[in-house]
Structures are given as C-alpha cells and as structure tokens.
Amino acid sequence: MKTKGVRMYGKNDLRVEEFELPEIKDDEILVENISDSVCMSTYKAAILGKEHKRVPKDVDINPIIIGHEFSGNIVKVGSKWKEQFKEGEKFAIQPALNYKGTMWSPGYSYMYCGGDATYNIIPNEVMELGCLLNYKGEAYYEASLAEPMSCIIGAFHACYHTTMGVYKHNMGIVEGGNMAFLAAAGPMGLGAVDYALHGERKPRKLVITDVDEDRLNRARNIFTDNVSKKSGVELIFVNIKEKDNPSEYLRLFTGGKGFDDVFVFTPVKQVVEQASNILGRDGCMNFFAGPTDTKFSGELNYYNVHYASVHVMGTTGGNTDDLVESLRLTEEGRINPAVMITHVGGMSCVPETVLNLPKIPGGKKLIYTHINMELTAIDDFKRKGEKDLRFAKLAEIVVENRGLWCPEAEKYLLENW
Known part of the structure; x- marks a missing residue:
C-alpha cells in the first residue's frame, strides 16, 4: 500500500513523499499514524544526518521516516502478535529501543517506521521489547506526548541522593x-x-x-x-x-x-x-x-x-516503565501534557518546522499527519478565524480550556480539516 511521509536523505534534507510500503511480515504490525509531536532531537538528527548516532550510514540511499513521538490506530496485525494486539485499537510507542546493543530507534533509523507518515510498519523488535503499548485514552496527542513526558519522568527517577x-x-x-x-x-x-x-x-x-x-x-x-x-x-x-x-x-x-x-x-x-x-x-x-x-x-x-557531596547526572529518554507511568497519569487526569503544545499543523509543514525548530518561538509543535494545514500557533486561532470559521471555532474551544489544546479541539480538527 502507499503511504505519505517525511523522509530524511541526509543533512538538512527532508522530503515529503508518497511511497510504497511492503506487505507486513508475520512478526510486524501495520499502523495508521494520527499525531506526532516534533522533538528537538529530530532537529538534531536532521542537521547531523548520517553523523547522528541513530541515523544509518546509508540514509542517502535508504531514507528513513522521521518522527518518534507518535500515536494512532492499529490497522493490521501479523500472526505472531494477534493475541496481544487487535485491529482498531489505539497505540502509543516507546521509541528508545535497546535492541542487541544498537541505538536504532523509530523516527531515526527505519525506512518504514516513523511518526511523520500516514501509515507505517512497526518492526518485530519494538514488540519484543514491549515498546508498543495499547492506549485507551481519549486523545491521540496525549499518547504522542507520553514520550516526552516519559523523558521527564525518567529524569526525576534517575536523580539520586546520599546519606552522609x-x-x-x-x-x-x-x-x-x-x-x-x-x-x-x-x-x-x-x-x-x-x-x-x-x-x-x-x-x-x-x-x-x-x-x-x-x-x-x-x-x-x-x-x-x-x-x-x-x-x-x-x-x-x-x-x-x-x-x-x-x-x-x-x-x-x-x-x-x-x-x-x-x-x-x-x-x-x-x-x-x-x-x-x-x-x-x-x-x-x-x-x-x-x-x-x-x-x-x-x-x-x-x-x-x-x-x-554535590553531583551531576543526566538521562536521554525515558524507559518503557516511565512511558507507562506517563500514560497512566494522563488517563487519570493527573497530568496534562497539553501544557507543552503551542502550535498545530499538518504533514506538509514538517520539513520547514523541523529544520527551523530553534527559531520558532513557543513550545511543542503538534503534527496531524492526515490533514493539510500550515503550522499555526494556538494564539493565532482567533486572528485566522476572521477569514476561516473553523479557526474561530478552535479558538472558542481552547479559550474554554485555559488556552490549552484539548481532546475537544483535536476531535474538531480531525472532523473539519
């Protein structure tokens, strides 16, 4: 089947393309991506190209799909995983794999697995490592942002102290x-x-x-x-x-x-x-x-x-337990990942957004892969609503939610764009 996605060919070389996905193997899963939030780590990979530790050296010949903070629907399940995953269920993903000592990761390393695509194939190792998770929450963006929240949670857990x-x-x-x-x-x-x-x-x-x-x-x-x-x-x-x-x-x-x-x-x-x-x-x-x-x-x-006894530590990414905690706290309504989001857009704006990310003010840029919409600040919804009533409605929704993106805004966007 065909998919549309953003592929990296090298340093500063991101292209929106339509291309063929192969038939899934018995140990793979086909998914439909709905949302992907743009991470500064993707910017770093894009400007470094094959010099990045997670990007394959042959990316110029075998381009990879970018985006690792994604969520969507399970479309087709290989026979190996049919007992664990069902078609039509929502999913979240933990991209920080530790597979056979490599640094390979969805959104950095795979030709057919990344968040900035309409459809992609989840490889066997993601399931083997327990990194594909069933998600029962209301909104897709919450599952996308579970990944950056898991990085935060992991950092909190990794801090340490001693007794004299x-x-x-x-x-x-x-x-x-x-x-x-x-x-x-x-x-x-x-x-x-x-x-x-x-x-x-x-x-x-x-x-x-x-x-x-x-x-x-x-x-x-x-x-x-x-x-x-x-x-x-x-x-x-x-x-x-x-x-x-x-x-x-x-x-x-x-x-x-x-x-x-x-x-x-x-x-x-x-x-x-x-x-x-x-x-x-x-x-x-x-x-x-x-x-x-x-x-x-x-x-x-x-x-x-x-x-x-002062000390320094650091972490890069969270583990699967951190992601599970993030999803649980979100589903319980205890944390609200939407505090990070300031912009929303469609797939066509991804290359420019990623390559200029440090220069774009605000917080997280949230991408919906199936819509055609330029990157738009939530604060600009009202102004754009003067010419497009859809933006006016989005502005009403977010104003009622303390100016934050929310499940109702996502639902309206997906139904009207």
Missing part, C-alpha cells in the same frame, strides 16, 4: 525539598513543572527561571496560585535576565542553603555553571538538555563535589 557516611544512592528527587528548574519556561520545562506538581514525589518549593517574560507569563497563566495550592508545592517564577548575580539571588529562596535538585533545560555554559553554584549539600544537578556540540562543557565547583 553511607555510600548508597537513594533514587529520586528529595521529597519535600527545594527544587529549581533553570531556563524552564519552554515545553519540556512546563511538562516537568506539571509532573513535579502531580507526580508521586513532590518538592516543597519549586523555582522556575527563564529570561523571556512572555514565556514566563504563559507559565504563570497555566500554573496559577490555585494550582500550586492544590498540589501543596510553592511555585516561584523568576526572570533572571536583569539580575546582577542570579546564583546569589536564587539561593535566597532557600535561606542560603542551596537546592536539593536542580534541572538544567538548556545547554548554555552560564546556565550550567549557575546550576552548580546553587546546589546545596548533597544537591543533584540534572543536565536535562542535550547539546549538539560534542565538546560542550562548563565549570563545576569540585570543592563542593568533594566536601558537600
């Missing part, structure tokens, strides 16, 4: 502790705030910094004082752009003791060094942002490493 004189790692953030998210008013930062407020283990105080007042105002509008009170976490938003000594200023929120857990959401030398400066005793810095510069570095206070 006992050389044992106690995993997870400090419950009831002081936590800081630096450069965190972007999509992943907001997702992390949502999880910090509604996950199983919460800090007592959470400071969120950025240098963009518009992004901070959006964060304040989403995570209001009422939301903060309900969660039992004190939220503090800080624009550090005008602060003479940001590290000293931030330490004041802890009475000078420093923070137990500090997440860094951008690979900027000054921000990494700021994180080092605000760690308290046994503080854990989580370097969450993945740099493209292989020589990226910053200074770390090694005096505090030795005498105050």
Whole structure:
C-alpha cells in the first residue's frame, strides 16, 4: 500500500513523499499514524544526518521516516502478535529501543517506521521489547506526548541522593525539598513543572527561571496560585535576565542553603555553571538538555563535589516503565501534557518546522499527519478565524480550556480539516 511521509536523505534534507510500503511480515504490525509531536532531537538528527548516532550510514540511499513521538490506530496485525494486539485499537510507542546493543530507534533509523507518515510498519523488535503499548485514552496527542513526558519522568527517577557516611544512592528527587528548574519556561520545562506538581514525589518549593517574560507569563497563566495550592508545592517564577548575580539571588529562596535538585533545560555554559553554584549539600544537578556540540562543557565547583557531596547526572529518554507511568497519569487526569503544545499543523509543514525548530518561538509543535494545514500557533486561532470559521471555532474551544489544546479541539480538527 502507499503511504505519505517525511523522509530524511541526509543533512538538512527532508522530503515529503508518497511511497510504497511492503506487505507486513508475520512478526510486524501495520499502523495508521494520527499525531506526532516534533522533538528537538529530530532537529538534531536532521542537521547531523548520517553523523547522528541513530541515523544509518546509508540514509542517502535508504531514507528513513522521521518522527518518534507518535500515536494512532492499529490497522493490521501479523500472526505472531494477534493475541496481544487487535485491529482498531489505539497505540502509543516507546521509541528508545535497546535492541542487541544498537541505538536504532523509530523516527531515526527505519525506512518504514516513523511518526511523520500516514501509515507505517512497526518492526518485530519494538514488540519484543514491549515498546508498543495499547492506549485507551481519549486523545491521540496525549499518547504522542507520553514520550516526552516519559523523558521527564525518567529524569526525576534517575536523580539520586546520599546519606552522609553511607555510600548508597537513594533514587529520586528529595521529597519535600527545594527544587529549581533553570531556563524552564519552554515545553519540556512546563511538562516537568506539571509532573513535579502531580507526580508521586513532590518538592516543597519549586523555582522556575527563564529570561523571556512572555514565556514566563504563559507559565504563570497555566500554573496559577490555585494550582500550586492544590498540589501543596510553592511555585516561584523568576526572570533572571536583569539580575546582577542570579546564583546569589536564587539561593535566597532557600535561606542560603542551596537546592536539593536542580534541572538544567538548556545547554548554555552560564546556565550550567549557575546550576552548580546553587546546589546545596548533597544537591543533584540534572543536565536535562542535550547539546549538539560534542565538546560542550562548563565549570563545576569540585570543592563542593568533594566536601558537600554535590553531583551531576543526566538521562536521554525515558524507559518503557516511565512511558507507562506517563500514560497512566494522563488517563487519570493527573497530568496534562497539553501544557507543552503551542502550535498545530499538518504533514506538509514538517520539513520547514523541523529544520527551523530553534527559531520558532513557543513550545511543542503538534503534527496531524492526515490533514493539510500550515503550522499555526494556538494564539493565532482567533486572528485566522476572521477569514476561516473553523479557526474561530478552535479558538472558542481552547479559550474554554485555559488556552490549552484539548481532546475537544483535536476531535474538531480531525472532523473539519
């Protein structure tokens, strides 16, 4: 059968094409993609091409389908998997495979498996590793965003702390502790705030910094004082752009003791060094942002490493358990991945969106593979509604939902575009 998708042929070479899918094998599954959210990791793969660790060296001859944060419907199931998966069911996917020591992953490595396509084939190893999951939630975008949320959840679980004189790692953030998210008013930062407020283990105080007042105002509008009170976490938003000594200023929120857990959401030398400066005793810095510069570095206070037990760790992606937790919390209504979404579009806008992702303001860009629609900011729905009543209706829907994308908006989009 034919599918339409976005394929990578090399550095900065993304093409929207229609091409033939082979008949599935007995150990494969054919799926229809409905939604895929664009990840900065896809941008990194697109600008690096075959130099990226997950991209095959022959991508110029055998192009791969991009996109790894996708969800949709199961269309056809190979005989091997018929007891576990049924046609017509929704699915979510964990793309971070660990298959026979390789770094292969849907959206990076496969000719026929990626999120930015109308249909694609899930290979056997995805099911073997338990990375194709049945999804019973209402909206497809929630399953797409379960992947980035799983990265956040995995990072929370990977933080660790110690007891003085006992050389044992106690995993997870400090419950009831002081936590800081630096450069965190972007999509992943907001997702992390949502999880910090509604996950199983919460800090007592959470400071969120950025240098963009518009992004901070959006964060304040989403995570209001009422939301903060309900969660039992004190939220503090800080624009550090005008602060003479940001590290000293931030330490004041802890009475000078420093923070137990500090997440860094951008690979900027000054921000990494700021994180080092605000760690308290046994503080854990989580370097969450993945740099493209292989020589990226910053200074770390090694005096505090030795005498105050401060430490640094990082994760790339979440595991399947993290994805399952993300789906469960979403289905229960405890977390709302829509806090990350600021733009919606169709497949034709994917190449330009991916290749210009760092230059496009806002948060997550959500793609619906079967529709024809230019990338549009949710904030622009009302303006576009002056000429297109469909956008006017979308604007009404999101306004009633605190300005956030929601299942009703997705349903209306899929029915009217």
